[in-house]
Amino acid sequence: MRSNQPQDITNITEDREFRAFHTFLRTARNYQEKEIYNATYQAYVRICDELGVKPEMSDDVLAVMDEQPEYQLYTWCYRYLQQFKYCSPDFGMQPKAHAEADRIVKELDAAAAVSEKAGLLKLNPKIDYPDYYKLADFHQHPGGVWDDEVDGLVYELGRRTTRPWEEDPNDLYRLMYSHLPKGKTFKRVLDWGTGQGGMILTWMEGHPEAEAYGVDISGPCLKLVNKRAMERGYKIHLSQQDVEKLDYPDNYFDLVMFTFMWHEIPPGPTKRILKEVERILKPGGVCFGMEFLPQKGSIWSEAMAHTLAYANNEPFAPASFKYPYCETAKEVGFSDAKIVWYDEIMTPLPTDKWTPPQMMYPLYTFTK
Numbered sequence: 001m002r003s004n005q006p007q008d009i010t011n012i013t014e015d016r017e018f019r020a021f022h023t024f025l026r027t028a029r030n031y032q033e034k035e036i037y038n039a040t041y042q043a044y045v046r047i048c049d050e051l052g053v054k055p056e057m058s059d060d061v062l063a064v065m066d067e068q069p070e071y072q073l074y075t076w077c078y079r080y081l082q083q084f085k086y087c088s089p090d091f092g093m094q095p096k097a098h099a100e101a102d103r104i105v106k107e108l109d110a111a112a113a114v115s116e117k118a119g120l121l122k123l124n125p126k127i128d129y130p131d132y133y134k135l136a137d138f139h140q141h142p143g144g145v146w147d148d149e150v151d152g153l154v155y156e157l158g159r160r161t162t163r164p165w166e167e168d169p170n171d172l173y174r175l176m177y178s179h180l181p182k183g184k185t186f187k188r189v190l191d192w193g194t195g196q197g198g199m200i201l202t203w204m205e206g207h208p209e210a211e212a213y214g215v216d217i218s219g220p221c222l223k224l225v226n227k228r229a230m231e232r233g234y235k236i237h238l239s240q241q242d243v244e245k246l247d248y249p250d251n252y253f254d255l256v257m258f259t260f261m262w263h264e265i266p267p268g269p270t271k272r273i274l275k276e277v278e279r280i281l282k283p284g285g286v287c288f289g290m291e292f293l294p295q296k297g298s299i300w301s302e303a304m305a306h307t308l309a310y311a312n313n314e315p316f317a318p319a320s321f322k323y324p325y326c327e328t329a330k331e332v333g334f335s336d337a338k339i340v341w342y343d344e345i346m347t348p349l350p351t352d353k354w355t356p357p358q359m360m361y362p363l364y365t366f367t368k
């Protein structure tokens with residue numbers, strides 16, 4: 001029985017135990033990302049001092065940290081809190097969603113049927129998933145975000161504790177939007193790799209008149225976004241496609257925006273994908289997005305970013321840290337391509353002696 005939520009909102013039953021589970025997860029993940037992360041850095045600096053070593057590459061940093069209990073604890077927490085979050089038989093998001101799958105899938109399918117008829121949702125059940133997409137269960141989402149009808153909902157629930165220090169994960173998009181190039185009008189916008197849809201749904205809050213689009217290769221994710229759009233009364237054109245070959249016309253969008261896409265795409269198809277983005281943008285249009293990267297110039301941060309990649313099944317992240325996106329964007333035809341770094345757009349972190357280097361969230365702006 002769903003007593004605590006409106007009947008027309010698709011969700012799992014969020015009983016007290018489930019909410020308490022999430023409170024535990026948030027607290028544990030915050031502890032991991034603050035106290036254990038800081039302790040790992042302190043121990044690393046101390047051991048380097050004691051051994052008189054000065055690592056020059058991130059692999060050397062990892063060699064120093066390998067037997068360090070603080071680092072082991074950090075890595076263990078990363079891997080197993082995430083598994084616990086998805087798979088715990090009593091509270092995990094996937095078993096919870098499966099227990100109510102009959103109802104949830106019926107609700108998603110009913111909404112999808114309406115939108116397909118209205119031409120707002122285009123699904124392609126025969127889509128050819130690239131091998132790289134099927135290679136790993138990204139962020140340890142069991143089976144990936146595409147092969148199970150409840151995947152969109154599980155992805156949305158999981159996002160609550162992906163960056164556990166955020167009360168509202170959509171604040172990240174609001175922050176991004178405040179840094180969009182000024183003096184341009186973005187009428188027709190595409191959320192490129194829309195996932196659980198937070199980005200385009202947040203855009204619609206501020207631009208209900210926008211001609212909005214979302215593309216993703218995952219059908220279950222798009223069905224969830226479609227349901228959320230209907231619940232909020234938004235009109236969003238959603239389409240299941242591979243970003244390497246899109247069916248939008250040339251010169252179509254004013255804005256193509258993205259979050260956290262590059263680290264899931266290997267270097268091989270990246271140039272072709274960037275060319276495809278350039279093709280669908282109008283002259284003067286903007287591709288604008290965010291990714292995560294190790295802190296510039298810090299091999300310790302790079303080592304921790306590689307740790308995240310291994311612990312959280314992100315096999316292409318290390319290659320993405322080194323990929324020359326701006327140079328490649330210019331090669332495929334963008335007239336300008338730049339990165340604005342986190343510390344240039346936000347208040348810099350305190351410079352306490354023990355503040356460890358943090359992961360960064362740079363903004364990419366490619367102008368056609």
Ligand SMILES: C[S@@+](CC[C@H](N)C(=O)[O-])C[C@H]1O[C@@H](n2cnc3c(N)ncnc32)[C@H](O)[C@@H]1O
Nearest residue numbers: 193194195196216217218241242243259260264
């Ligand atoms: C890390 S998620 C990011 C989702 C969302 N933008 C966010 O920030 O939460 C990456 C998304 O890209 C989609 N994706 C990955 N490769 C793709 C491809 N080749 N074509 C279309 N979508 C793809 C995945 O299905 C997933 O939803």
